[in-house]
Amino acid sequence: MSPSSLPPHRRVTAVVLLVPALVALALWAFAWPAARTAPRDLPLGVAGPAAATAPVEQRLAQQKGAFDVHRYADGTAARAAVEDREVYGAVVVSAQGPTLLTASAAGPAVAQLLEQAVADGSGGRVTTVDVVPAAERDPRGAVLSTSVLPLALAGIGAGAGVTLLGLRGARAVAALTGSAALVGAVAAGLSQSWLEAVPGNWWTVAGTFALAALAMGAAVAGLAALLGHPGVALGGLVIMLLGNPFSGASSAPEMLPEPAGAIGQWLPPGAGVSLLRSVSFFDGAAATGPLLTLSWWAALGLGAVLIGAAPKGRTGNAAPAPERDLTPAG
Structure with missing residues (x-):
């Protein structure tokens, strides 16, 4: 049955109900992720001596489920991990203090979040290095x-x-x-x-x-x-x-x-x-x-x-061939 064959009152009812349903679906699809944006097991690297990185890892662990911490031996390995998209950033702890490696090209919003999270946990004393920056003409992506x-x-x-x-x-x-x-x-x-x-x-x-x-x-x-x-x-x-x-x-x-x-x-x-x-x-x-x-x-x-587009096979409902009239012509 085609929609046009439905009685007019049913077509009116379908429009009245269908449009709000589509609006609700669109609002759910677009608004729900935007309203619940937050890090969830976001890959983040930590590099440096174990004694120096322990406090950093403890502060990150306090944000339950926010970060998936990857440990690296030194800053070189952490930088390579950022460049290979294994992690979105890395905290390198050295005698000079913590350095945050980010990749704004992977998501400027994520890089900004990491800067805030690491700065809050270290009292604001952190140096940030954008390893893979976004395009100069489009820094926000x-x-x-x-x-x-x-x-x-x-x-x-x-x-x-x-x-x-x-x-x-x-x-x-x-x-x-x-x-x-x-x-x-x-x-x-x-x-x-x-x-x-x-x-x-x-x-x-x-x-x-x-x-x-x-x-x-x-x-x-x-x-x-x-x-x-x-x-x-x-x-x-x-x-x-x-x-x-x-x-x-x-x-x-x-x-x-x-x-x-x-x-x-x-x-x-x-x-x-x-x-x-x-x-x-x-x-x-x-x-x-x-x-x-x-x-x-x-x-x-x-x-x-x-x-x-493939041709459909013959079905058993095909019309039979017409019978030949075998009666002698009179």
């Missing part, structure tokens, strides 16, 4: 964090467009791939060439944007190929109302309430942001996980598009 929404819209638009235009099979795959490639080029041109907010190799950045757009577009088109037009709505809701607010783009996955951070990294928007940070600022460190996540979404989505 605004361009990278706000890129999630346009990419999500591009992916949803591509998947919906392919479905509504009736493209199937190889044509749909070609349209999705070509659209994603152009999205990647445009996004890299704006964010890197013009705004100078996302450094790194231009082609790698463009490829990352393109893969993220392809993963989202293929997911929407694949669901539509399997479920029909309701698949477009389902894919759009998952990407926009879960993937976007759960991505941790403006902070970090470990800053979101559980299990939002983990869910976000398994969805294309969160994986796309993580991969973009890795290839832009950290020479590809910790890029394998998000790269595989995006690749799987793209492969499964495109596979569903091809499967949905």
